[in-house]
Amino acid sequence: GAGVSQSPSNKVTEKGKDVELRCDPISGHTALYWYRQSLGQGLEFLIYFQGNSAPDKSGLPSDRFSAERTGGSVSTLTIQRTQQEDSAVYLCATRLAGVTGELFFGEGSRLTVL
Amino acid sequence: AQRVTQPEKLLSVFKGAPVELKCNYSYSGSPELFWYVQYSRQRLQLLLRHISRESIKGFTADLNKGETSFHLKKPFAQEEDSAMYYCALGGSARQLTFGSGTQLTVLP
Numbered sequence: 657g658a659g660v661s662q663s664p665s666n667k668v669t670e671k672g673k674d675v676e677l678r679c680d681p682i683s684g685h686t687a688l689y690w691y692r693q694s695l696g697q698g699l700e701f702l703i704y705f706q707g708n709s710a711p712d713k714s715g716l717p718s719d720r721f722s723a724e725r726t727g728g729s730v731s732t733l734t735i736q737r738t739q740q741e742d743s744a745v746y747l748c749a750t751r752l753a754g755v756t757g758e759l760f761f762g763e764g765s766r767l768t769v770l
Numbered sequence: 771a772q773r774v775t776q777p778e779k780l781l782s783v784f785k786g787a788p789v790e791l792k793c794n795y796s797y798s799g800s801p802e803l804f805w806y807v808q809y810s811r812q813r814l815q816l817l818l819r820h821i822s823r824e825s826i827k828g829f830t831a832d833l834n835k836g837e838t839s840f841h842l843k844k845p846f847a848q849e850e851d852s853a854m855y856y857c858a859l860g861g862s863a864r865q866l867t868f869g870s871g872t873q874l875t876v877l878p
Contacts, residue, residue, distance in 0.1 A: 659813075689865060698776075698870035699814075699856065712865060747814065756860050757804050761814040 658682075660762035662748050668768045669738055677733045677765045679748030685760070686753040690723060690733050693745040693764065702746075705731060706753070738769045772797050772861045776869035783847050784877050791842040791872045793831075793857030802860035803833055803840040806868070809853045817842075817855070827851070847876045 661680040669675050681688050690702040701715040705725045716722070720738075725731040735742055745766050749759035773796040783789045795801060805817040818826045820833040820840060831842045840857060852875050858866040 687864070691868070699868035701865045701867065704865050706864070715865075749814075756864075757802055757819050757858075757866065758816050759806075759866060763813050 660748055660750055660760050662746075662762035662765050664765055665763065666766045666768075668770065670770050671740060672737055674734065674736045675738055675767060677735075677746050677767070679731045679733070679750075679762060681729060681731070681748070681750035682760055684752065685750035686728060687751045688725060688731050689749045689751075689759065690731070691747045691749065693747055694743075699747065702733070735767075738767075740769050743767055743769045772859050772867040774857050774859045774867050774869035776855075776857055776872050778872045779870065780873050780875070782875045782877060785849055786846050789844050789847040789851070789874065789876075791855050791857075791874065793840045793842065793869060795838050795840065795857075795859045797838075797859060797861045799861055801833070801835075803831070804858040804860065804866065805829070805831055805840075805842050806856040806858055807853050808856070814856070847874075849876045849878060852876045 663678045686707055688705040692700045703723045704712040707728045708725050720736045723733045745764040747764045748762045751759050775794045777792055803820040806814050807817040808814045829844045831840050833840050854871050854873050856871045857869040860866050
């Protein structure tokens with residue numbers, strides 16, 4: 657597709673359930689990022705992939721959060737045993753290798769944990 | 771550590787008035803600074819970067835290393851400028867560090 661695609665766009669779940677959020681990057685973009693956007697908190701960095709490897713996982717808030725990327729393309733962010741504080745918009749962004757700064761964002765997945 | 775501070779969560783100005791969105795950063799190396807914008811119901815997108823020294827949609831931003839600032843300015847605000855603006859810092863880490871954002875409202 658022409659842009660970064662994320663699914664689902666909206667997810668409502670019950671506390672304690674697991675959720676998976678998916679990101680389809682722009683073709684050829686080898687760098688992929690996950691951010692979390694909470695009201696009043698700005699964008700919080702979660703994890704960065706270069707190809708299939710994740711050299712920077714420093715932003716994952718707890719061991720309930722994990723992410724993987726396969727084939728240097730699609731990435732999945734998994735949150736296990738969701739908590740109410742996990743409610744936020746999860747944004748995926750990608751860029752070309754070697755081009756710093758210009759990230760192309762998806763529309764986000766809005767997660768609501770009841 | 772990299773840090774970006776946007777002191778104003780909300781900013782309102784009247785159409786035609788000048789606007790300045792403040793951004794301060796903390797970084798020990800040579801920074802790369804960016805402004806991103808998110809219009810209502812649209813995805814976050816790059817507005818401008820300091821290295822380009824360009825004006826986009828009438829906005830400019832100058833990197834002041836002495837004051838560690840990268841404020842975004844426009845001499846005459848328009849209603850279509852109403853949006854959420856994020857300042858971002860690229861440093862030694864490959865990821866961008868974003869500020870908490872400023873919601874700009876331009877009143878008619």
